[in-house]
Amino acid sequence: KNEIIAAVWREQGGWNLERFNLDTRQWQYVLQDAAIVATPQYSHDGQSILFTSEHGGVYNIRRMDIRTGKIETLTNVVTAALSPAQTPAGDLFYVGYTAAGLDVFYLPAAQMKHDPLPRAAKGTTGEPLSKPPVVEPQSVTDYSPWQSLKPAWWLPWIYSDGDRTEVSVVTSGYDSLFRHVYNINIGYDTQNDWWLGQLGYIYDSWYPSMIFDVRRDHEFSYVNNNKAKVRQTTEQKLEVVFPFPGESSGWSFNMTAIKHDEQDVQRLTGAIPQDKRVDNIAGMALEFDSTSRQIKSVSRSEGRVISLVGEDSDAISGSDYQGQIYWGDWREFIRLGGQHVLALRYVEGKGDETTRPFRLGGSKNSGTLTSSVNDPVFGSPFSKRSYNLRGYREGLAELQGHRMRLGSAEYRFPLALIERAIMAPPVGMHQIHGTLFYDIGATWEKSAAPEKYYRGAGLELGFDTSLFYFAVVNITAGYAHGFDEGGDNQTYIRIGAAF
Numbered sequence: 301k302n303e304i305i306a307a308v309w310r311e312q313g314g315w316n317l318e319r320f321n322l323d324t325r326q327w328q329y330v331l332q333d334a335a336i337v338a339t340p341q342y343s344h345d346g347q348s349i350l351f352t353s354e355h356g357g358v359y360n361i362r363r364m365d366i367r368t369g370k371i372e373t374l375t376n377v378v379t380a381a382l383s384p385a386q387t388p389a390g391d392l393f394y395v396g397y398t399a400a401g402l403d404v405f406y407l408p409a410a411q412m413k414h415d416p417l418p419r420a421a422k423g424t425t426g427e428p429l430s431k432p433p434v435v436e437p438q439s440v441t442d443y444s445p446w447q448s449l450k451p452a453w454w455l456p457w458i459y460s461d462g463d464r465t466e467v468s469v470v471t472s473g474y475d476s477l478f479r480h481v482y483n484i485n486i487g488y489d490t491q492n493d494w495w496l497g498q499l500g501y502i503y504d505s506w507y508p509s510m511i512f513d514v515r516r517d518h519e520f521s522y523v524n525n526n527k528a529k530v531r532q533t534t535e536q537k538l539e540v541v542f543p544f545p546g547e548s549s550g551w552s553f554n555m556t557a558i559k560h561d562e563q564d565v566q567r568l569t570g571a572i573p574q575d576k577r578v579d580n581i582a583g584m585a586l587e588f589d590s591t592s593r594q595i596k597s598v599s600r601s602e603g604r605v606i607s608l609v610g611e612d613s614d615a616i617s618g619s620d621y622q623g624q625i626y627w628g629d630w631r632e633f634i635r636l637g638g639q640h641v642l643a644l645r646y647v648e649g650k651g652d653e654t655t656r657p658f659r660l661g662g663s664k665n666s667g668t669l670t671s672s673v674n675d676p677v678f679g680s681p682f683s684k685r686s687y688n689l690r691g692y693r694e695g696l697a698e699l700q701g702h703r704m705r706l707g708s709a710e711y712r713f714p715l716a717l718i719e720r721a722i723m724a725p726p727v728g729m730h731q732i733h734g735t736l737f738y739d740i741g742a743t744w745e746k747s748a749a750p751e752k753y754y755r756g757a758g759l760e761l762g763f764d765t766s767l768f769y770f771a772v773v774n775i776t777a778g779y780a781h782g783f784d785e786g787g788d789n790q791t792y793i794r795i796g797a798a799f
Contacts, residue, residue: 306320468487469487629646662692740756
């Protein structure tokens with residue numbers, strides 16, 4: 301037939317089934333009443349029309365005989381049956397809505413209902429609407445971002461382990477056109493009595509995007525498993541991002557200039573003193589991201605994030621470090637069925653002996669789940685020298701070096717789907733999930749491979765919560781055991797995810 305069938309909404313007629321003749325280019329009503337109709341399609345033999353409608357107050361699948369106009373109901377659900385598709389044998393597939401969400405259902409022809417069409421429920425949104433009032437033209441002014449730039453939310457951020465207890469306040473904002481985006485993190489370490497934080501800003505009105513970032517943190521160093529000193533790090537970064545987004549994946553090419561300052565703020569007896577040092581860096585990176593996360597998944601469930609990074613401490617004068625450093629980071633997410641995910645990671649890095657070294661240990665670092673492909677403010681690939689090796693303190697002398705190799709495997713699984721909230725305070729719990737992990741890594745200097753690897757394993761419990769009705773917050777409580785020399789039993793809690 302040279303025609304199409306469609307669910308059409310008209311201002312004075314609501315939702316109805318209509319037929320469009322491609323020869324005469326005219327619309328003709330097929331079904332017209334007060335009920336909402338959707339997703340119509342012809343059967344394989346062209347003698348009937350399948351569609352879903354809210355007749356009787358519940359969305360069910362209906363079938364209309366084109367010759368007689370008779371309509372019968374094929375399903376009898378109490379939630380919703382949507383988007384029908386019928387095989388040549390007459391079996392039915394449809395999308396059903398249940399307490400577990402949306403799923404695809406199969407209904408054999410022999411089990412179909414053939415009930416008559418219920419009456420359209422009164423007062424549905426499919427009824428004709430009154431004609432809207434005429435809107436008078438308003439005065440036009442130049443766009444200004446200032447009214448929409450102020451932050452509309454804030455969240456607490458907490459991280460605690462044996463070395464530190466950091467409590468921060470995080471907020472961000474953006475204007476209506478996303479030309480200006482910023483993030484502010486102001487924190488205080490109650491255990492060590494010092495301030496830390498981060499300020500990030502992106503200007504996205506040009507191509508490429510421009511990023512400015514300033515942050516302060518602290519690095520702990522241990523000798524013979526005893527704390528020797530703490531160095532304060534302050535970093536200022538200018539980054540340029542050339543994004544190449546796609547439908548299901550994307551690339552980005554990044555360039556950066558970084559000023560990295562570090563100095564001792566705490567030194568214990570026997571620690572080797574070290575002067576204030578500056579690392580002026582020029583760098584380039586290529587990133588690929590094809591990951592996706594389903595609505596109820598416990599993490600990203602499939603795809604990969606790949607980062608290739610090169611940095612040079614000789615390109616900008618005034619640096620106390622010299623030489624080049626390179627590393628690659630591959631994160632793979634494999635869906636095992638349902639909400640179960642296998643997450644794998646491999647990182648390999650190599651730098652000259654005069655560059656700033658890599659550090660393994662702890663559970664705080666490693667970057668977040670974001671990448672600069674989809675989050676240029678929070679997902680920068682540059683200046684990453686510290687990586688998680690759970691079960692070992694960060695800053696151990698034996699886990700610092702100019703060559704680094706790290707592997708991680710995580711089995712992530714659901715534990716409970718809560719989906720409950722309270723009004724005051726506005727806090728909700730979405731779901732609880734677990735992670736079994738195994739880390740293995742090493743740092744070394746000149747040889748092609750390390751002499752010894754350090755292994756750790758443990759368990760994490762994740763709590764996906766919501767605050768203030770809209771902000772999703774991931775809380776993780778973990779336990780890790782290090783199996784090799786220098787290993788420890790660690791407990792920690794953090795907000796956010798490490799990989």
